Amino acid sequence: MTELTFRRIHRATPGLLFDCLTTPEHLTRFWGPKGTTTPIENITVDLRPGGVFETTMVDDADGGRYTMRAVYVVVQRPDRLVWQDADNGMLTTITFVDLHDGRTEVVTHQEKVPAPIASPAAQSGFVTSLDRFDAYIIDGART
Amino acid sequence: MTVLEDDLSLVFTALADPTRRAILERLSRGDATVHQLAEPFAMSQQAVSKHLLVLERAQLISRSRIGQSRPCSLDAERLAEAVGWIETNRRVWADRHDRLAEHLETL
Numbered sequence: 615m616t617e618l619t620f621r622r623i624h625r626a627t628p629g630l631l632f633d634c635l636t637t638p639e640h641l642t643r644f645w646g647p648k649g650t651t652t653p654i655e656n657i658t659v660d661l662r663p664g665g666v667f668e669t670t671m672v673d674d675a676d677g678g679r680y681t682m683r684a685v686y687v688v689v690q691r692p693d694r695l696v697w698q699d700a701d702n703g704m705l706t707t708i709t710f711v712d713l714h715d716g717r718t719e720v721v722t723h724q725e726k727v728p729a730p731i732a733s734p735a736a737q738s739g740f741v742t743s744l745d746r747f748d749a750y751i752i753d754g755a756r757t
Numbered sequence: 758m759t760v761l762e763d764d765l766s767l768v769f770t771a772l773a774d775p776t777r778r779a780i781l782e783r784l785s786r787g788d789a790t791v792h793q794l795a796e797p798f799a800m801s802q803q804a805v806s807k808h809l810l811v812l813e814r815a816q817l818i819s820r821s822r823i824g825q826s827r828p829c830s831l832d833a834e835r836l837a838e839a840v841g842w843i844e845t846n847r848r849v850w851a852d853r854h855d856r857l858a859e860h861l862e863t864l
Contacts (some may be wrong), residue, residue, distance in 0.1 A: 622854040714771035
């Protein structure tokens, strides 16, 4: 099983970061990537295993909407949060690792990655980006 | 391996190995036989064949059914799909964390 992993260190406690990722008032400030916004009324959080986690991002340029429907699998403040995408089954696990110096590493694992929804990227120059897979893809055998 | 054959996971697994990525890079410059592929890697043809099987299952390469040499060719579209998906996904999370860091500053 192959996973995608994304790591980022923030200057905050695990508890605060957990709350940021599970509270609509916080999520609306950062959830949508650049060029999109996620209005607070577009965010549903029912924070318990089996509860719904739903967000609809709105494209700032053309008003296009993208909805993610998920169900929480593990809700364990402040260390661990797991949700499963209701549409494609992708499993996202977020782990909050206290570095004991005022910082916390947020590790996002994604498993059961779906077939691509987005259109294929431009083909020119894609081979040169292959090396980046090293940092980003973790073979399940090594984890 | 519990994933479906048509799942992109097969592609990601195939790409996780540096030798297989090097094989793909070689094939991006043109079709090649197993013999030609084995040369630069100091590997037996048998070992290379195993890697080719993984790449073939992920549909990243195709092999001619005609003739003894069975040259391999790259399926560029399939690879571009995988690269595109990973890049998009990575960018979403990178942006998200950039904005989270900005948000934390305001608290």
